[in-house]
Amino acid sequence: MGALEEAHLAACGCDEDDDEDLVVLGGGGEEAGDAMEAAVRELLVGLGEDDRRDGLRRTPKRVAKAFRDGTLGYKQKVKDIVQGALFPEVGVDKRTGSAGGTGGQVVVRDIDLFSYCESCLLPFSIQCHVGYVPSGGRVVGLSKLSRVADVFAKRFQSPQRLANEVCSALHASIQPAGVAVALQCWHIPLPENLKCKSSQGLIRASHSSRSGVFEGENSSFWNDFVALLKLRGIDMEMDSHSAIIVPWCPLRPHEVPLCNGHGKRMATNGAISPKSGSAPSNMVSAVSSMLLSLGEDPLRKELVGSPQRYVQWLMRFRACNLDVKLNGFTLNGANVYERPVEDATDHRAISSELHLPFCAQCEHHLLPFYGVVHIGYFGSEDCEGIDRSHFQALVHFYGCKLQVQERMTRQIAEAVYSISHRGAVVVVEANHICMISRGIEKIRSSTATIAVLGHFLTDSSAKASFLQNIIDTADLEE
Amino acid sequence: MGALEEAHLAACGCDEDDDEDLVVLGGGGEEAGDAMEAAVRELLVGLGEDDRRDGLRRTPKRVAKAFRDGTLGYKQKVKDIVQGALFPEVGVDKRTGSAGGTGGQVVVRDIDLFSYCESCLLPFSIQCHVGYVPSGGRVVGLSKLSRVADVFAKRFQSPQRLANEVCSALHASIQPAGVAVALQCWHIPLPENLKCKSSQGLIRASHSSRSGVFEGENSSFWNDFVALLKLRGIDMEMDSHSAIIVPWCPLRPHEVPLCNGHGKRMATNGAISPKSGSAPSNMVSAVSSMLLSLGEDPLRKELVGSPQRYVQWLMRFRACNLDVKLNGFTLNGANVYERPVEDATDHRAISSELHLPFCAQCEHHLLPFYGVVHIGYFGSEDCEGIDRSHFQALVHFYGCKLQVQERMTRQIAEAVYSISHRGAVVVVEANHICMISRGIEKIRSSTATIAVLGHFLTDSSAKASFLQNIIDTADLEE
Incomplete structure (x- = not known):
């Protein structure tokens, strides 16, 4: 959605992506809401993000609302x-x-x-x-x-x-x-x-x-x-x-x-081990102010240390240059494809890495979504030496940040396709905590995304074989 | 709750047992609500009930609200x-x-x-x-x-x-x-x-x-x-x-x-077979007026006949004298206890009839609740000749009406105890459609009630043996 379009929607009074607000908020809570949103903005900046970019612009409003509804x-x-x-x-x-x-x-x-x-x-x-x-x-x-x-x-x-x-x-x-x-x-x-x-x-x-x-x-x-x-x-x-x-x-x-x-x-009242340095004090203060806005007492003994821990959790998803982790991805090693699957139709080798776990942070709600990634590709010389650990690093690179599942799926697919030029297919299955905590009818829901590139687009039996492989191995995985 | 107490609550502004109303209704809908409630009252009277008795007095309000929320x-x-x-x-x-x-x-x-x-x-x-x-x-x-x-x-x-x-x-x-x-x-x-x-x-x-x-x-x-x-x-x-x-x-x-x-x-547009006579026209008219109040068109082709069917459903739970069905309960026959369970402690025979299906109508919301009844009792001479069909008739008698699960459990237990004077235990497990359709956090919930009479009160191993028997046979039942 372009800026123009968004401005139009705002003019229509539709600048609210969660109209549940209308029911719950009513008239009150404006000022407290503003304080909450300012605090969330501080967290986004602390995470190295541009809080004005698309997808994050209204995140403070959404996070504030989620905390209000949840309490x-x-x-x-x-x-x-x-x-x-x-x-x-x-x-x-x-x-x-x-x-x-x-x-x-x-x-x-x-x-x-x-x-x-x-x-x-x-x-x-x-x-x-x-x-x-x-x-x-x-x-x-x-x-x-x-x-x-x-x-x-x-x-x-x-x-x-x-x-x-x-x-x-x-x-x-x-x-x-x-x-x-x-x-x-x-x-x-x-x-x-x-x-x-x-x-x-x-x-x-x-x-x-x-x-x-x-x-x-x-x-x-x-x-x-x-x-x-x-x-x-x-x-x-x-x-x-x-x-x-x-x-x-x-x-x-x-x-x-x-x-x-x-x-x-x-x-027991065991020692809390705050990794000092991993929770910047301005972010911790911001979270404390959110608790105050919600009517909680940040000094209540059970909550002492909680803002720090929340920030420590968030900082695991800080935007930073992790490209170095991907270096292995282009190295040649000794391993060849794991779990090669023979395509019954034309006998080209499909390789797959299935059930790779990940945990990302939803950029719309600052809440985790987590699950597994399944990757399939047609082998080529460029792929030799790539093993499961490289794919897991790739998943970590695109997953461990403020993300949306659709983008993550595309990015992993394009990264795999850039190595395996013949074709790539990626399935991401995830549970979104933002879905669970913002509407109980979704408590059991689970989201699946799929991106298909190259030969997999035209070779439907290759794709079907990959998908069947996920089903067949679902019970075998830990 | 006595009339006095209820009057007090009303004076406090608490004369509403579902304060969800406050959120959903807001200010509007008063008149339509009144029309809905009058229609529900007509249904209750048509079912042979006293719409002023405890438990039914505010049923019209609840039913109207459930239909409003659900649409x-x-x-x-x-x-x-x-x-x-x-x-x-x-x-x-x-x-x-x-x-x-x-x-x-x-x-x-x-x-x-x-x-x-x-x-x-x-x-x-x-x-x-x-x-x-x-x-x-x-x-x-x-x-x-x-x-x-x-x-x-x-x-x-x-x-x-x-x-x-x-x-x-x-x-x-x-x-x-x-x-x-x-x-x-x-x-x-x-x-x-x-x-x-x-x-x-x-x-x-x-x-x-x-x-x-x-x-x-x-x-x-x-x-x-x-x-x-x-x-x-x-x-x-x-x-x-x-x-x-x-x-x-x-x-x-x-x-x-x-x-x-x-x-x-x-x-297909197959023939509808309205059992004419089983749906009194004043009740059918009442339901049509409810549809109108909800903003629906009772003449929309998919809804023609629906008020009649709804009344036909309700009339299955009409209050009427079914005692005759229980006559068998006092007859002597040839069968003795089915599934006798030996009590390890003192070897008295416990008999049980498990997984007896039932469908009742919640008197608070005019919606079905359904499930199974498990009955245990100590055998005595008076019980000879009572078989599963008699217990099923008993369950039908107390279940097939406007009911609450607690009362139904007690009534069945007391009826069994009146025959088996040594002891009776009854477990009712039910899914309440009123719970499902009035709050999605309860969509998977299921309610169990138990009433314990006579020797089962003091003989905990006998009761435990009965409960274990339910668990053991759960998978065997159809």
Whole structure:
């Protein structure tokens, strides 16, 4: 879109690429918004970017909006949600029933939520399971369990505090015999720890919280809750054991989680290791000012150090000259093609490097997108000696920066084509955290892009063979 | 909640159990809302219910709101969504690239949506996959593909028209080289066709639509699109073949779908068979007036007959005296317990009937909830001769009406306990369509309730054995 066209759109009152703004913002928040946007602009400049270039010009507005939407919970009141949704319901006979009220336990399983990690300010995703035992002859509308959980998810959180706060709030507002909350959470790892199958690289944590009749080692209500989760294949006990060795927030590598025996994890106040120098102080101050704008207290003990960690994360995607990493790409070595695929049609050799992991930063929203790159090309003499490590370096070069998936796909394809002049095909599959945290209908969505150059354009069987190869190897990869 | 308490809440301005209203409604729509609510009240009375009883008093307000929210798409403009979100992006070199623009094809897979069936006015759920080939040196923000799809989903639709409208709208607004849309849709069947594993009973349909470079039998773009979906395990071709024999909307049983060879399904204008007499005309008129209030034209040809079908659906849950169906429950017969489970602790026989399907109508939202009931009890002489068919009749009696899951669980448990005086345990697992269509974060959620009576309260190993039995048999059931 040219500048002229954009000016026209602005004149039409369409200079807003997210009209969700209209609903959420209403009239207020203008000044705080401006402060947020100025802070984001400072971050972009700190990353070595031109904040006026296309694609970045409205990024401050988008980032500010994402943070505002993601922390809406600070402005919501549980009382307002629950109060009108308590329904009188005759209870199980007290002489015979276990519920002291109304028909036993109620569990809503598999509620999709996302929250923001208070340690690094990046979003994390959640599957939330809530149970309660009604009391006082009343039950709460089922959807309210999910809505209350969302109030506390839409804040800066740790998984355990989130579980505790949801549990306490439901207990106070419904006044049931007890509440049980179980969370399964997924945090993005450091880029270098992403595995080929992106979901396997995510950091998992399971946390729970209980009140009233769910408390105690031998609570039969808790045992029923655990059993009702198992009916959906959710095993909280196994989860809490398997997730125990990795720190939750990868930006706090020295925080070793401990298990307290209840399937909960407790964090020690381990030393934070800020790589000093990697987080310029003006950028850190900018992030602190963003927290203030959101109504948070940057001096709250859980948030001390978080702006620095967020900047450290961002600085991994700093614009810089990485061409040197690509030098290997033109060197001759000993290896020839890995995984050669014979084309059934005309027997030309197709080479491919599949499932190369990457982590990029979406330039529209300053949030990670991550996944795998698949590269196919027709071999030629120029390609001899190029091995997987060279392709991984190429992916890193084009991926590890402020990017959009479409451009990254094209750039990798053109780079491969510049070596393998006969043909190149590149598929990028990615999960965009900006999609997850900005609209829950997209929580499971995944984006695939493909660029096709040279012979692959005309040789459809060669391309089909490459694509089939991705499917065939999907389960083999780690 | 007593009348006094409710009056107090009303005085506080909390007389609204869904404060989502505050966001969506804003100031307008009052009068139309009143007309909608009067119509819903007419439906409740027609169903033999007392519309002033607790649980139903605010149902008209909730139903009206659900229909308004679910059809918001009529008021949204695609232009507003897309216009500000077109980003300039350098294209693949035209001499070598396939895209005539920018880097090839872009596909967003697995977008969760729901829509309303125009034949029967019940919601159906959708997994939506959208692809396009950029042109003119610009790409669209990824999240906009999902948001445009949602504009057309939030209307009264048929799956094929939904696919067509999303495709056309994206083509017109992005002006790409082409657009491909693939939908996987699930419709609730008639209650009697629900299977034990509820998801297997749903009616599936796959539909697609294409424009530009995706058109034609041998479009390589279409082939790539299909391949990129396969990378996520989505097989549109297989889907369209397997779903071909069942009519989409079960309230139009004589509409036989035809395949047109493109994986699309086309419907014949088969005869509608309204069971005359089962849809009182005042109720049908009420539903027509609701459509008018929503800005729809009840005379639009796709909607003729829909109010009648919706009323036919509702009338299946009419309050009526079904006690006669339970007569068998007290008869003595030849069968003894099925699936007896020996309790390891004290060897008393636990009997169970698992995975009994049901379909109820949520009394708060006039929308179906459906799933399975599991019943366990300690055998006694009084239970002799009771077999699965009796329990199924019991489940039908308490399930097939305006209900809430908590009450249904208690009622079934107490009914079983009245026969098996030693102990009864009942688990109900359900998907609530009101949860799906009123908040997308709950689209995967599922609710479990449990009621425990008699010996099962104290004998935890007996209860554990019953719960384990459900897990063990989950995969065996149809």
